Amino acid sequence: MSGSDYAIDVTGVTKRFGDKTVVNAIDLRVRRGEIYGFLGPNGSGKTTFIRMLCGLLTPDAGTGTCLGYDVRAQQAEIKRHVGYMTQKFSYYEDLSIRENLDFIARLYDVPDRRAAVQHSLERLGLVNRSHQLAGELSGGWKQRVALAACLIHQPQLLLLDEPTAGVDPKARREFWDEIHRLAADGLTVLITTHYMDEAERCHRLAYLAYGNLLAHGTLVEVLASARLTTWTVTGPDLLALADSLRGRDGVEQVVAFGMTLHVSGRDAAKLDAAVAAVRSPRHEWRKTASSLEDVFIGLMDQAKDNFA
Amino acid sequence: MSARRFTFHRLWAMVLKEFIQMKRDRVTFGMMVGIPLMQLMLFGFAINSDPKHLPTAIRAADQGPFARTLVAALRTSGYFTLVKEASTEAEARQLLQLGEVQFVINIPEDFSRRLLRGEKPTVLIEADASDPSATGPAVSALRAIADHVFDRDLTGPLAPLRAKAGPVDFQLHAHYNPENITQYNVVPGLMGVVLTMTMVVITALAITRERERGTMENLLATPVRPFEVMVGKILPYIAVGYIQVTLILLAARFIFGVPMVGNLVLLYAVSLLFIAANLAVGITFSTLAKNQLQAVQMAFFFFLPSILLSGFMFPFRGMPEWAQWVGSVLPNTHFLRIVRGILLKGNGLAEITPELWPLLAFLVVAMTIGVKRYRQTLD
Numbered sequence: 001m002s003g004s005d006y007a008i009d010v011t012g013v014t015k016r017f018g019d020k021t022v023v024n025a026i027d028l029r030v031r032r033g034e035i036y037g038f039l040g041p042n043g044s045g046k047t048t049f050i051r052m053l054c055g056l057l058t059p060d061a062g063t064g065t066c067l068g069y070d071v072r073a074q075q076a077e078i079k080r081h082v083g084y085m086t087q088k089f090s091y092y093e094d095l096s097i098r099e100n101l102d103f104i105a106r107l108y109d110v111p112d113r114r115a116a117v118q119h120s121l122e123r124l125g126l127v128n129r130s131h132q133l134a135g136e137l138s139g140g141w142k143q144r145v146a147l148a149a150c151l152i153h154q155p156q157l158l159l160l161d162e163p164t165a166g167v168d169p170k171a172r173r174e175f176w177d178e179i180h181r182l183a184a185d186g187l188t189v190l191i192t193t194h195y196m197d198e199a200e201r202c203h204r205l206a207y208l209a210y211g212n213l214l215a216h217g218t219l220v221e222v223l224a225s226a227r228l229t230t231w232t233v234t235g236p237d238l239l240a241l242a243d244s245l246r247g248r249d250g251v252e253q254v255v256a257f258g259m260t261l262h263v264s265g266r267d268a269a270k271l272d273a274a275v276a277a278v279r280s281p282r283h284e285w286r287k288t289a290s291s292l293e294d295v296f297i298g299l300m301d302q303a304k305d306n307f308a
Numbered sequence: 309m310s311a312r313r314f315t316f317h318r319l320w321a322m323v324l325k326e327f328i329q330m331k332r333d334r335v336t337f338g339m340m341v342g343i344p345l346m347q348l349m350l351f352g353f354a355i356n357s358d359p360k361h362l363p364t365a366i367r368a369a370d371q372g373p374f375a376r377t378l379v380a381a382l383r384t385s386g387y388f389t390l391v392k393e394a395s396t397e398a399e400a401r402q403l404l405q406l407g408e409v410q411f412v413i414n415i416p417e418d419f420s421r422r423l424l425r426g427e428k429p430t431v432l433i434e435a436d437a438s439d440p441s442a443t444g445p446a447v448s449a450l451r452a453i454a455d456h457v458f459d460r461d462l463t464g465p466l467a468p469l470r471a472k473a474g475p476v477d478f479q480l481h482a483h484y485n486p487e488n489i490t491q492y493n494v495v496p497g498l499m500g501v502v503l504t505m506t507m508v509v510i511t512a513l514a515i516t517r518e519r520e521r522g523t524m525e526n527l528l529a530t531p532v533r534p535f536e537v538m539v540g541k542i543l544p545y546i547a548v549g550y551i552q553v554t555l556i557l558l559a560a561r562f563i564f565g566v567p568m569v570g571n572l573v574l575l576y577a578v579s580l581l582f583i584a585a586n587l588a589v590g591i592t593f594s595t596l597a598k599n600q601l602q603a604v605q606m607a608f609f610f611f612l613p614s615i616l617l618s619g620f621m622f623p624f625r626g627m628p629e630w631a632q633w634v635g636s637v638l639p640n641t642h643f644l645r646i647v648r649g650i651l652l653k654g655n656g657l658a659e660i661t662p663e664l665w666p667l668l669a670f671l672v673v674a675m676t677i678g679v680k681r682y683r684q685t686l687d
Contacts, residue, residue, distance in 0.1 A: 107318050
């Protein structure tokens with residue numbers, strides 16, 4: 001069973017807290033060696049879903065396997081082969097980097113522990129700081145320690161919950177380079193993020209809102225499935241223009257991106273008509289391919305109407 | 309399959325981690341050593357149910373040799389410290405009223421004369437009895453003094469008077485602590501109180517702290533088992549408990565001069581059971597409490613009956629039956645009997661066994677609740 005192509009293969013996974021459904025019947029398949037991006041607004045159920053995958057929460061409904069182990073019955077086995085990086089830094093701030101790694105390595109009974117700890121310190125460039133207390137580190141370094149710690153037992157699946165929140169762009173870039181190296185070595189990675197540039201570095205994406213999986217697939221597939229048409233406008237008085245566009249038939253979203261305005265809708269003919277009605281030579285209009293952000297903002301607006 | 313079973317290396321990982329954290333947390337560690345010392349000083353020196361050196365005034369109308377003998381005897385009893393001499397009755401009354409003295413001893417004018425005539429002179433003792441427990445022991449000491457104070461003076465032709473000197477022969481026969489030295493009882497008892505206080509509080513925080521700092525989520529995501537976490541958190545504090553036991557025993561021996569009749573090795577051995585029982589209570593509170601504040605509150609909820617109903621503060625047999633029932637459940641009650649038994653009475657294993665079973669039962673129950681309450685998931 002563990003020889004299956006899928007590291008994660010679950011159907012109908014549901015979690016309720018009280019009468020609130022936090023994760024609603026999600027089906028998800030993640031291939032081995034794939035980097036799978038999980039996107040969605042805050043409170044959309046991403047963290048809850050990840051916790052169910054790594055055995056921290058038991059699903060109320062649904063079945064499936066994680067690394068070939070049953071997500072409901074074999075949580076202990078799953079824990080041994082999964083590396084989970086929590087959203088908030090959750091290693092011991094009063095322990096040094098080395099002591100933290102050593103502790104985790106002991107818990108997993110890593111063979112040749114000293115060498116494993118040393119190797120992971122070297123791999124993530126932590127050797128010079130290994131005696132520093134984890135609590136004294138900045139966000140970017142903490143993130144490296146957390147990554148080192150969840151890799152120390154050589155897991156087959158890495159679950160990363162917003163690993164780059166509050167990390168500077170350079171450290172983010174290095175982090176993603178590392179993730180790609182790991183994936184190239186055969187590790188499967190499920191990662192949640194709010195950054196569009198990070199989403200574009202994933203092999204596949206899923207978009208979650210209010211516990212529902214709204215879109216999934218490769219970047220191209222997700223963009224195509226949205227069937228969104230987008231115009232971009234530059235010029236003076238964009239605020240007034242935006243106001244006059246909103247509410248017109250065919251205009252579903254008007255979003256300002258710096259000096260440009262993105263005007264999108266799913267019905268291309270109606271959108272074109274609406275644009276034609278307000279179009280003037282004062283502005284430069286251009287029909288462009290919808291960006292991932294356009295698509296996600298659209299999905300989020302629809303989800304609000306449907307589920308909230 | 310080792311993920312499902314207890315393993316020693318995971319337990320050891322927890323133990324090492326706890327030791328390092330303990331080492332880093334200087335304040336807490338300082339308290340673990342400081343609390344026993346502070347309590348020793350408070351209970352050992354400050355609180356004393358057999359008060360001595362009570363300030364006393366004397367109003368002697370007769371300054372003869374017999375009166376001087378009597379005053380000297382009072383002083384050497386240790387209960388009375390002569391701080392004032394009053395010349396009039398009004399002055400003596402005022403000293404009592406102001407609380408400057410606890411006692412006024414009035415020796416009548418004709419004291420020596422009546423004594424020699426064998427007429428049993430009366431010495432009037434005025435006591436500030438607003439705190440009866442403070443005056444009681446001193447008053448009973450007075451009676452004993454009166455019986456024999458003139459034994460040396462009444463010799464030769466006066467010897468026949470000795471027989472008439474004592475009106476009644478009060479005799480107090482106290483075992484194990486004939487001089488009624490409070491410290492002999494309090495200091496060994498403190499061992500149980502200090503251990504209860506510090507051990508329960510420190511472990512009550514253990515798991516709630518992990519939860520509050522967010523490290524619990526990580527711990528749960530690893531293969532570590534509940535039993536490994538609990539025992540891993542208990543073991544380092546057993547070492548701390550033994551440090552406390554040693555501190556108290558050293559103080560008992562060298563500061564308070566408490567006799568140690570029994571076998572100290574036996575005492576150290578059975579202390580393990582008591583320390584573990586308290587740590588298990590703490591861990592169980594830790595799994596019940598939502599945050600660290602709640603955990604500390606629970607610990608105090610447990611600490612109060614442990615100090616009041618265990619026989620530490622009040623004699624166990626003097627308590628109403630329901631209180632004795634509650635007391636019998638508490639580990640401290642049994643441990644107090646064990647410590648006092650070993651130190652003061654020289655009890656051996658056979659004599660203390662009846663007190664060991666309740667401790668063991670308590671440990672097992674507390675540990676079971678703790679392990680059951682410890683959730684392996686965040687559900």
